[in-house]
Amino acid sequence: MKLFGSLTSPFVRKVRIVAIEKRLDLELMVDDVWGPESKLGDINPLAKVPTLLVDDTAVYDSAVIVEYLDARAPTHKLVPDGNRDRTAVRTLESLADGLCDAAITMMLEKRFHPGEMLSEAWMERQAAKVDRALARMSHTLEKRQWMHGNSYTLADIACGVALLYLELRFPENTWRTTYPNLDALCHRLMERPAFASTKP
Numbered sequence: 663m664k665l666f667g668s669l670t671s672p673f674v675r676k677v678r679i680v681a682i683e684k685r686l687d688l689e690l691m692v693d694d695v696w697g698p699e700s701k702l703g704d705i706n707p708l709a710k711v712p713t714l715l716v717d718d719t720a721v722y723d724s725a726v727i728v729e730y731l732d733a734r735a736p737t738h739k740l741v742p743d744g745n746r747d748r749t750a751v752r753t754l755e756s757l758a759d760g761l762c763d764a765a766i767t768m769m770l771e772k773r774f775h776p777g778e779m780l781s782e783a784w785m786e787r788q789a790a791k792v793d794r795a796l797a798r799m800s801h802t803l804e805k806r807q808w809m810h811g812n813s814y815t816l817a818d819i820a821c822g823v824a825l826l827y828l829e830l831r832f833p834e835n836t837w838r839t840t841y842p843n844l845d846a847l848c849h850r851l852m853e854r855p856a857f858a859s860t861k862p
């Protein structure tokens with residue numbers, strides 16, 4: 663399986679971590695989606711990473727890819743089977759992906775609308791999403807080890823990746839001191855080879 667992706671995209675990192683945890687081999691095809699040479703639009707009309715190529719079929723987006731990978735190998739299930747548990751884990755994944763979307767939107771606003779063209783109202787709207795998502799993650803985790811139930815799931819992978827992405831792009835954000843439980847979660851996650859080996 664070939665995974666088209668960049669080394670900094672949080673969505674790509676989520677997929678790579680899931681593949682490592684599931685002991686599945688992915689060949690990473692590094693693609694700069696923003697660059698003029700990218701041909702990704704030929705296989706994924708949305709021209710977004712991650713895109714997984716399984717035989718000749720393109721699979722996207724990251725939530726669909728991780729569902730495919732989790733079902734492909736029976737070992738170490740990352741999404742629980744029960745409807746309620748599965749929905750809770752997938753909702754936490756959406757929360758984490760949404761945090762990334764808001765952080766990326768802010769970065770793109772700065773890049774494409776620099777200086778006076780930048781919309782403060784749009785930036786504030788995205789920043790509020792990030793703030794609320796952080797508060798919700800921390801509230802959900804409480805004093806437990808993992809985001810859902812008593813074991814490591816896709817919810818931990820997605821939330822950990824989102825937090826570490828926020829740190830990469832917005833190092834001034836004080837989430838580690840505001841939410842010590844999220845800081846502890848990230849320390850725990852970085853001890854895992856899948857997280858350590860995919861650090862941008």
Ligand SMILES: N[C@@H](CCC(=O)N[C@@H](CS)C(=O)NCC(=O)O)C(=O)O
Pocket residue numbers: 671672673695696708709710711712722723724725759766
């Ligand atoms: N919902 C998508 C989001 C993917 C996404 O936004 N990827 C960014 C890189 S982090 C991208 O490819 N952007 C290029 C573009 O929007 O044209 C997923 O989970 O896969």
